[in-house]
Amino acid sequence: MSPSVPNEPVLAVDGLSIGFQNRHGLLPAVRELSFSVKSGEMLAIVGESGCGKSLTALALLGLIPPPGRVTGGTVRLEGRDLLALDEAALRRVRGARIAMIFQEPMTALNPVLTVGEQIMEAILEHETVSRKAARERTLALLERVRIPDPERRFAEYPHRLSGGMRQRVMIAMALAGAPAVLVADEPTTALDVTIQAQILSLIDELRREQGTAVVFITHDLGVVSRYVDRVLVMYAGRKVEERDTRDLFADPLHPYTRGLIAAQPRAGAGAAGAVRERLAEIPGTVPALAAMPAGCAFAPRCPLADARCAQAVPPPRRAGSGLVACHHAGETHAL
Ligand SMILES: Nc1ncnc2c1ncn2[C@@H]1O[C@H](COP(=O)(O)OP(=O)(O)O)[C@@H](O)[C@H]1O
Ligand code: SF4
Numbered sequence: 231m232s233p234s235v236p237n238e239p240v241l242a243v244d245g246l247s248i249g250f251q252n253r254h255g256l257l258p259a260v261r262e263l264s265f266s267v268k269s270g271e272m273l274a275i276v277g278e279s280g281c282g283k284s285l286t287a288l289a290l291l292g293l294i295p296p297p298g299r300v301t302g303g304t305v306r307l308e309g310r311d312l313l314a315l316d317e318a319a320l321r322r323v324r325g326a327r328i329a330m331i332f333q334e335p336m337t338a339l340n341p342v343l344t345v346g347e348q349i350m351e352a353i354l355e356h357e358t359v360s361r362k363a364a365r366e367r368t369l370a371l372l373e374r375v376r377i378p379d380p381e382r383r384f385a386e387y388p389h390r391l392s393g394g395m396r397q398r399v400m401i402a403m404a405l406a407g408a409p410a411v412l413v414a415d416e417p418t419t420a421l422d423v424t425i426q427a428q429i430l431s432l433i434d435e436l437r438r439e440q441g442t443a444v445v446f447i448t449h450d451l452g453v454v455s456r457y458v459d460r461v462l463v464m465y466a467g468r469k470v471e472e473r474d475t476r477d478l479f480a481d482p483l484h485p486y487t488r489g490l491i492a493a494q495p496r497a498g499a500g501a502a503g504a505v506r507e508r509l510a511e512i513p514g515t516v517p518a519l520a521a522m523p524a525g526c527a528f529a530p531r532c533p534l535a536d537a538r539c540a541q542a543v544p545p546p547r548r549a550g551s552g553l554v555a556c557h558h559a560g561e562t563h564a565l
């Protein structure tokens with residue numbers, strides 16, 4: 231385990247760029263993305279589908295699938311640049327220092343092993359302990375993620391579990407190596423609202439108790455707003471705003487952020503919040519990589535866009551607790 235310095239970010243991403251090579255050249259998908267998280271902190275990365283959130287998550291674990299590749303920047307985990315590590319070294323870091331949970335646990339769980347067996351395997355991969363000790367740790371982990379009747383669940387196969395229980399198993403597996411950073415890529419998107427809230431509050435509890443830094447990726451700002459310290463808003467591969475959560479909601483500075491907040495599905499008055507109402511959709515869609523506008527990528531959808539927006543990419547500027555990249559930042563009150 232590497233020593234961690236208090237208050238130093240445990241994960242620091244600087245200028246991360248990711249692209250896809252095709253016959254016309256390199257298509258940039260993530261551009262100059264920078265952010266950091268400290269122990270016990272939870273950062274949300276939000277944006278609509280296609281904004282580059284999953285590619286960012288995969289880059290943090292050195293898992294970008296070809297023909298995609300990291301074209302620039304650094305990803306420092308506990309001071310070490312992960313992008314400079316070879317595959318063997320990366321494999322040692324994955325699970326042990328940084329772990330990931332996905333939207334669909336079934337793709338990550340082995341259908342022919344019981345829940346207990348695969349968590350035990352995850353433990354034995356990171357440590358030399360007896361099978362008996364690994365089994366005890368597995369039961370403790372199942373209990374830790376609030377799976378009722380751990381002894382019985384230990385012997386069950388993943389397909390026997392509900393979506394929420396499977397996601398709890400995934401979290402238990404991710405915690406098996408006691409990672410310093412947990413990356414969660416839309417882990418609650420497939421679940422109903424009540425279960426989503428339970429999983430989020432579990433992750434929140436774990437980071438408070440164990441000091442895990444969490445990068446929580448979602449397209450749904452409403453789901454995370456109660457739990458995260460900071461929000462990074464991504465649009466078309468770039469960071470467009472990053473603020474402390476309270477500031478972001480009190481005074482969104484970027485028109486896209488404002489659109490996301492207005493479009494938030496709100497839990498309605500129906501049973502268990504099952505009724506969700508879409509307030510105001512942002513018109514249009516995220517541009518495809520091959521059709522990226524020259525200036526601000528949000529310009530075709532932005533009510534404040536002018537000639538300058540169409541020509542020049544807005545540079546990030548400091549704004550109170552964070553950063554915003556918009557030529558008309560702060561003018562959203564006029565919308
Ligand atoms: N294998 C791939 N080949 C080409 N383009 C890809 C590939 N994977 C992702 N992309 C593109 O990269 C962009 C970002 O994708 P992704 O990170 O999955 O977005 P998000 O997770 O925010 O929905 C999208 O435009 C997507 O179409
Ligand atoms: S730079 Fe211009 S187009 Fe882009 S978000 Fe700001 S106002 Fe809208």
Ligand SMILES: [Mg+2]
Nearest residue numbers: 283284285416
């Ligand atoms: Mg995604």
